[in-house]
Ligand SMILES: Nc1ncnc2c1ncn2[C@@H]1O[C@H](COP(=O)(O)OP(=O)(O)O)[C@@H](O)[C@H]1O
């Protein structure tokens with residue numbers, strides 16, 4: 001039976017998941033197209049894993065429907081499972097089983113003769129193929145997890161926080177593997193709380209906060225829509241500069257080591273400020289212009305609303 | 316249920332087991348060590364004797380002959396109680412559950428009896444005993460036999476009826492013969508329950524179960540894998556126990572088709588119990604606590620180390636509710652008594668028990684949500 005699906009990879013419709021009285025995922029809907037990398041970005045406890053696990057068929061939703069490659073996850077678990085690959089959060093394998101044996105095990109379980117060597121090459125694990133799982137570093141464990149998730153050549157890959165807890169170098173190595181997968185056109189559902197990761201890898205980012213999706217778009221458009229300012233940082237500048245900038249209509253904010261941070265609208269603003277400083281002869285240690293990034297959008301959208309608001313209205 | 320998946324699971328579990336020396340030790344070496352230790356302690360013959368305190372008020376040739384007969388019987392070791400004391404008080408003071416009192420006129424009475432003057436009148440020998448003691452009954456029965464025989468010999472008349480001590484056993488058996496089937500049953504139970512619980516807790520805690528839930532493995536595959544895995548370990552362990560007991564203690568048990576069959580039903584029953592208990596053993600620490608809470612009472616009350624008949628009646632009744640009791644019954648019926656009917660009855664009880672456990676297990680939480 002050959003099934004070629006042309007529709008969306010994942011459709012989540014009004015999904016809700018409660019744990020007892022606590023609502024972990026609250027009425028969320030989104031669509032993941034085939035071939036895209038979809039990042040679910042949110043702080044810890046936002047409901048990322050819960051959502052992923054419902055889509056992966058291992059948790060039953062409280063309400064709402066989830067379709068994967070056109071199949072309802074509640075009704076066709078057996079078929080769905082064969083066509084997805086999952087890297088669970090904190091992936092772990094059998095302690096005393098080697099890298100190669102783990103891959104062989106999962107390949108057998110799926111009943112497919114995966115090219116184990118190719119998978120180890122892809123995840124850069126070839127030289128550790130005889131190492132037992134409990135001797136691997138965090139980054140190697142995650143890469144093994146990704147290789148294991150690929151044994152059945154899945155159409156959709158789920159990666160739940162693939163780089164959490166890794167050191168910067170290990171993280172970069174995992175990203176290299178993921179970029180390779182993106183280039184091969186795999187559909188990827190990625191959860192993360194690192195903006196950098198989402199920005200680097202994702203075609204679409206959904207920001208989730210306390211069980212609700214607060215924004216969903218491409219990283220570029222999200223930044224454009226929600227972070228409307230550039231930031232100019234003037235390092236080790238004369239204290240008199242603050243007054244000068246205020247007179248020009250800007251709102252400088254002091255930052256560390258005698259610096260000033262100035263929100264600006266356009267590149268022209270930057271040139272004007274630098275010209276004025278040069279003309280007035282003020283000392284300047286250095287300049288840094290930062291484009292708005294996802295981090296600012298994220299912080300802005302996921303910031304806790306002050307709880308006192310409600311109390312004030314009640315009075 | 317997919318043979319391919321069961322095969323894959325077995326590969327991983329057997330490799331993990333082989334590479335974990337402490338698991339190997341507890342599964343294979345521990346039961347063998349128990350056999351060696353208990354075998355060494357209990358095969359010494361004097362442990363089979365009872366002390367028998369005797370107050371000989373007669374002090375005659377006749378009473379000496381009786382004492383000789385008692386000592387010769389190998390069942391008793393005669394301990395002399397001074398004549399001067401009050402027998403009842405002495406028994407109380409020394410916490411004796413049985414004391415034999417030979418009357419002053421023992422010889423005279425015996426002569427009268429032989430002379431035919433008072434034919435049929437028994438020679439009164441008094442037992443002072445503690446009726447609350449469970450062991451005393453056995454002693455008295457044994458004593459009755461020996462005294463009767465001794466009396467008849469002493470009287471010089473051939474007995475009208477001879478009581479031939481016909482054992483219900485096919486041959487005389489020693490404690491170690493009784494003990495070995497118990498250890499086999501215990502080793503299999505321990506391995507099934509604690510391995511199942513510890514493995515599950517470990518897999519759950521490390522999130523491997525969550526990963527497995529996203530593969531085509533079903534609950535049935537998992538259970539079947541556990542059963543086959545435990546069967547392999549159980550067969551190895553049983554063979555090791557039997558070989559050691561044969562070569563060290565010359566234990567010759569009857570090994571027929573019942574033994575493998577009993578191993579299979581025992582493994583299924585205890586893997587099933589392990590499955591029912593997993594929700595109570597989510598962490599590695601609680602897993603061994605839960606396992607021990609089941610294993611220890613089971614071990615001591617089901618007749619592993621001593622016959623349940625030695626326990627008070629209410630504990631005997633309780634033992635009959637425990638699955639391990641029936642495994643012990645089955646193994647001993649098959650391997651010592653060679654009693655097919657009794658074996659079949661016990662096997663049927665275990666099989667019924669296993670069936671109930673599995674039906675209960677399928678109503679339990681789903682395999683994915685339970686992770
Ligand atoms: N099995 C569970 N039972 C009860 N609460 C849970 C369970 N799993 C997760 N939660 C709660 O649901 C919320 C969302 O969890 P999760 O989806 O794991 O968040 P994330 O992956 O975004 O960190 C958290 O507050 C968490 O404590």
Ligand SMILES: [Mg+2]
Pocket residue numbers: 048049050089160161
């Ligand atoms: Mg999570």
